[in-house]
Amino acid sequence: MTNYVDFHRRSIDDREGFWGEQAQLVHWHEQPTQVCDYSNPPFAKWFVGGKTNLCYNAVDRHLVDRPDQNALIFVSTETEQEKIYSFRDLHAEVQRMAAILQAQGVTKGDRVLIYMPMIPEAAFAMLACVRIGAIHSVVFGGFASHSLASRIDDSQPKVIVSADAGMRGGKVVPYKHLLDEAINLADNKPARVLMVDRGLAPFAKTDGRDIDYAELRAAHMDTVVPCEWVDATHPSYTLYTSGTTGKPKGVQRDTGGYTVALAASMKHIYMGEPGETYFSTSDIGWVVGHSYIIYGPLIGGMATIMYEGLPIRPDAGIWWSLVEKYKVTVMFSAPTAVRVLKKQDPAFLTKYDLSSLKALFLAGEPLDEPTAKWISEALGKPIVDNYWQTETGWPILAICNGVESAPSKFGSPGKAVYGYDVKLIDESTGEAITEANKKGVVVVEGPLPPGCLQTVWGDDKRFVSTYWTSFPSKQMYSTFDWGVRDEDGYYFILGRTDDVINVAGHRLGTREIEESISSHPAIAEVAVVGVADQLKGQVAMAFAVLKDASRAANADDARKLEAEVMKVVDDQLGAVARPARVRFVTVLPKTRSGKVLRRAIQAVCEGRDSGDLTTMEDPAALAQIKDLVTPA
Numbered sequence: 001m002t003n004y005v006d007f008h009r010r011s012i013d014d015r016e017g018f019w020g021e022q023a024q025l026v027h028w029h030e031q032p033t034q035v036c037d038y039s040n041p042p043f044a045k046w047f048v049g050g051k052t053n054l055c056y057n058a059v060d061r062h063l064v065d066r067p068d069q070n071a072l073i074f075v076s077t078e079t080e081q082e083k084i085y086s087f088r089d090l091h092a093e094v095q096r097m098a099a100i101l102q103a104q105g106v107t108k109g110d111r112v113l114i115y116m117p118m119i120p121e122a123a124f125a126m127l128a129c130v131r132i133g134a135i136h137s138v139v140f141g142g143f144a145s146h147s148l149a150s151r152i153d154d155s156q157p158k159v160i161v162s163a164d165a166g167m168r169g170g171k172v173v174p175y176k177h178l179l180d181e182a183i184n185l186a187d188n189k190p191a192r193v194l195m196v197d198r199g200l201a202p203f204a205k206t207d208g209r210d211i212d213y214a215e216l217r218a219a220h221m222d223t224v225v226p227c228e229w230v231d232a233t234h235p236s237y238t239l240y241t242s243g244t245t246g247k248p249k250g251v252q253r254d255t256g257g258y259t260v261a262l263a264a265s266m267k268h269i270y271m272g273e274p275g276e277t278y279f280s281t282s283d284i285g286w287v288v289g290h291s292y293i294i295y296g297p298l299i300g301g302m303a304t305i306m307y308e309g310l311p312i313r314p315d316a317g318i319w320w321s322l323v324e325k326y327k328v329t330v331m332f333s334a335p336t337a338v339r340v341l342k343k344q345d346p347a348f349l350t351k352y353d354l355s356s357l358k359a360l361f362l363a364g365e366p367l368d369e370p371t372a373k374w375i376s377e378a379l380g381k382p383i384v385d386n387y388w389q390t391e392t393g394w395p396i397l398a399i400c401n402g403v404e405s406a407p408s409k410f411g412s413p414g415k416a417v418y419g420y421d422v423k424l425i426d427e428s429t430g431e432a433i434t435e436a437n438k439k440g441v442v443v444v445e446g447p448l449p450p451g452c453l454q455t456v457w458g459d460d461k462r463f464v465s466t467y468w469t470s471f472p473s474k475q476m477y478s479t480f481d482w483g484v485r486d487e488d489g490y491y492f493i494l495g496r497t498d499d500v501i502n503v504a505g506h507r508l509g510t511r512e513i514e515e516s517i518s519s520h521p522a523i524a525e526v527a528v529v530g531v532a533d534q535l536k537g538q539v540a541m542a543f544a545v546l547k548d549a550s551r552a553a554n555a556d557d558a559r560k561l562e563a564e565v566m567k568v569v570d571d572q573l574g575a576v577a578r579p580a581r582v583r584f585v586t587v588l589p590k591t592r593s594g595k596v597l598r599r600a601i602q603a604v605c606e607g608r609d610s611g612d613l614t615t616m617e618d619p620a621a622l623a624q625i626k627d628l629v630t631p632a
């Protein structure tokens, strides 16, 4: 077996040789002529001169060796449906969807926004887009009209693909009215809205704009849509993520680098083999869903399970019953889901035959030691934490057991993954930290490896200024996470350096939530902070100053107003962004220069010392918050 230290070293020192070899894991219509063009840092162009297609690698390529093997296994415990598509079936469905999009005038480079629940048509739509060189932009189904409108305006899609509704916990969650409202709010209206009607929620149709998927599919049953061979650097998709400002960033991914990165990760990190089954419990609206529900497993010739439902319905054994039924070998979930399961009867974990399962991978938020220990003992399988971001598209830190097996350490996502020149930087000096166990900002020295963001959609300047200017003397990509590295090279992530919070593995910008709350007419000013939570990792807490303090004069009034404010957030951003509480104060703690002391508020909410407050304008402001959050 290869020595991992050497493997990693070579990926940095001999980038051309290393990635040139990894590139042979995928199909090229035309081979690249240059592995990496980094002549214009920090913009890295991978596999220049190469022509390929993401859909070809995920679907068509497998028609020779495994046409009748399971490719997409759809399971909905909400609608009680289970449907299996072989690679041959998937190929046919993707072409039908591609033909529908083409008939609406979608061509290479056009954007298609996908706002859908976890149904097979969402996967068809993603694959159909990349098949014809269109750029998809999936928006998480839990987002509401304002979030959706800002993404429509930024991506300017020609077509939006949506559905009547999703379902969650037995309840129908209608989508169409939110979409209609978003289109009303948006300046850039799509020409067409392609609707998949699941028969769950009746919806209004806009003549000339809304078209029906089932009808059009029937008209294109046998239409052949060849793959469009695109440059390796052609964008495959954009995916919006939160940052420090209220405006979400469109992370733009290429085609060739992403295909290679995923193919290599299936081998070196996830160790999934062709013919096996991969089960990621994420959602297509998030990066894990893109990389490891859809593209990664399919590129690797694996069947992938697409699951609509909760982890505890009909009971807490549902996921493990799927592992048994479909002989899942690789499973990917988030710590929050495990914490939910931890509250259930542990007997569910021993009820099913899990002998096929090789490992459970967890990512998206810090994996706390008690949760890691519990699941590792309960399952008796290796638990592999891995750390990454929407921006990177695949892990930055992990244990690459496919290269050389190594033990995991509780609380650590592992070591720097091959391709990533990870460093810790001292925030005050900007110098790299070489000694062990010293806290710094986790950065990656450029170029970023294949598969990572190429730029921020439509805004190269923002890409550079957001991620690359923190340490101007060096081309370093900042992750905006604090971390430490121990003497064995294992990293430990200590939380964000910015105002991004992580609720149940969902990344949210506190500024977006603040902007939404501020749109309620009664609110003068608000601060939102992330506060540690046993189940969700973090929850959002809002502290608002009212224009007229008498509106929250008594507890009943305050509760009523709190519910109103929460509804505003639900309607604009979606329930996923709803704060756990909205509390009313007369003043916010600020520095003398007027900056809200969010970290001090967070510390008080978590019962910690609020640190040095000598710059604080009005100490009573923090005392007010302390009184509110301290149990009587």
Ligand code: AMP
Binding pocket: 241, 287, 362, 363, 364, 365, 366, 367, 385, 386, 387, 388, 389, 390, 391, 413, 479, 480, 481, 493, 495, 496, 502, 505, 506, 507
């Ligand atoms: P997202 O872009 O939504 O995937 O969120 C990325 C952020 O989630 C990272 O910058 C981290 O703050 C956090 N994160 C992701 N994975 C892990 C992990 N394994 N351990 C700790 N934090 C993580």
